[in-house]
Amino acid sequence: MPLPEGLQLRAADAADLPRIAELRQKVGWSVHEWALRAVLRPPHARCVVAVDGSDRVVAIGSGISYGRLGIVGNMIVEAVHRRRGIGAAILGGVMEFLEGRGSTRMELHATSDGRPLYAEHGFEPTGASAMVRVPRALRRPGERLELAEAGPDTGFELAAYDAPRFGGDRRMLLRDALDDPDRPLIAARRGGEMVGYGWIRPDGERIGPLVADTPEIAAAIIGEAFGRMPQARELTLNVPSENGMGAERLVELGAEREVWDGRMARGPDVPRRGDTIYGNVVGALG
Secondary structure, three states, rough: OOOOOOOOEEEEEHHHHHHHHHHHHHOOOOOOOHHHHHHHOOOOEEEEEEEEEOOOEEEEEEEEEEOOOOEEEEEEEOOOHOOOOHHHHHHHHHHHHHHHOOOOEOOOOOOOOOOOHHHHOOEEEOOOOEEEEEOOOOOOOOOEEEEEEOHHHHHHHHHHHHHHHHOOOOOOHHHHHHHHOOOEEOOOOOOOOEEEEEEEEOOOOOOEEEEOOHHHHHHHHHHHHHOOOOOOOOEEEEHHHHHHHHHHHHHHOEEEEEEEEEEEOOOOOOOOHHHHHHOOOOOOOO
16 A cells, blocks of 8 residues: 655664654653664664654554564554554565565564554464563562573573574574663573573563563562562563463462453464563563
8 A cells, every 4th residue: 555645664763763752652652762772773673664754753663573483563653644554554564574584473462453454464363461460579489599690691591592482583682681781681590501581671660571481480580670679569571371371370479460462463373482481571572
C-alpha cells in the first residue's frame, strides 16, 4: 500500500530519538534510551520511520534480528495519521529487513488495536504471557548457588548459555549489558557451571532478561536483585506462556500473576527452551 501524499519512509538515526521517545510517551509506553539505541544499530537492527514534508517523524516501527528469530516492536502511528495505511507500510519495511537478515520467525507483543494489522500480515496469537509482580518478601528456597556480577570476560559463556534457551543470538545485547555500570548483570552458577542469569534494571525496577534452569534459581537471582535495589518494593517480570509452570511456582512463592494475551508470531518456531525464560528485556528487544 503506498503512503499518503507528503509522507515517506526512511531509516531512523540518533537525531530521531527525542521524537521517538515522545511518540512512545504519548501512547503510555516507557522510554528507555538504551533500548531505543539498540534498535538503531546496524546491521542487526533497523528502525523505520514515516516522516512528513518537514522530516518530522509521524510513525515508527523497529526490527531486531537474532538470527532465525526476529522481534518487531515500537509500532506507533501518531493519532492524526492513523487508518491511512502508514502502519502497514512500516510493518512491511520492518519485515523486509528481518527477512533480509535471515529471520524466518518473527514475534511481537500486540496491542488490541494493532492485532488486526498483524493478522493481515500473517501473525497469529501464540498464547498468553504472564506479567508477574514479585514482592520483596518473595520466599526463596535454599539453593547452593554462587551469585556474582558478571564481568566482560564472561560474554562468550553467557552467549553460549543463552542462545539455546532464548532461541537466538543475543551477543550484541549481552555485550551492552556487561558494559553497563548502572545495570549489573548477575550470573548464577552451581559447581562453577552457569545455571542462570539476570540483568538488573533499577531504572524500571525490572529484571530482564532473566533466564534460569529452575524457578528456585530464578527466585535466587530475584533476591539478589532486591539486595541491589533497596528502594524497590516489587519487581516485574514478563513470563512467556511456554514457562507456565515456572510462573505458577513463583506464585506459590508469593508473587502475583496477571495474564496477558498479546503475543503474536509469524513463521515456524525456532528451537528453544521457553521453560527457562522468566523475563524478557523490553517488548521491542525480546
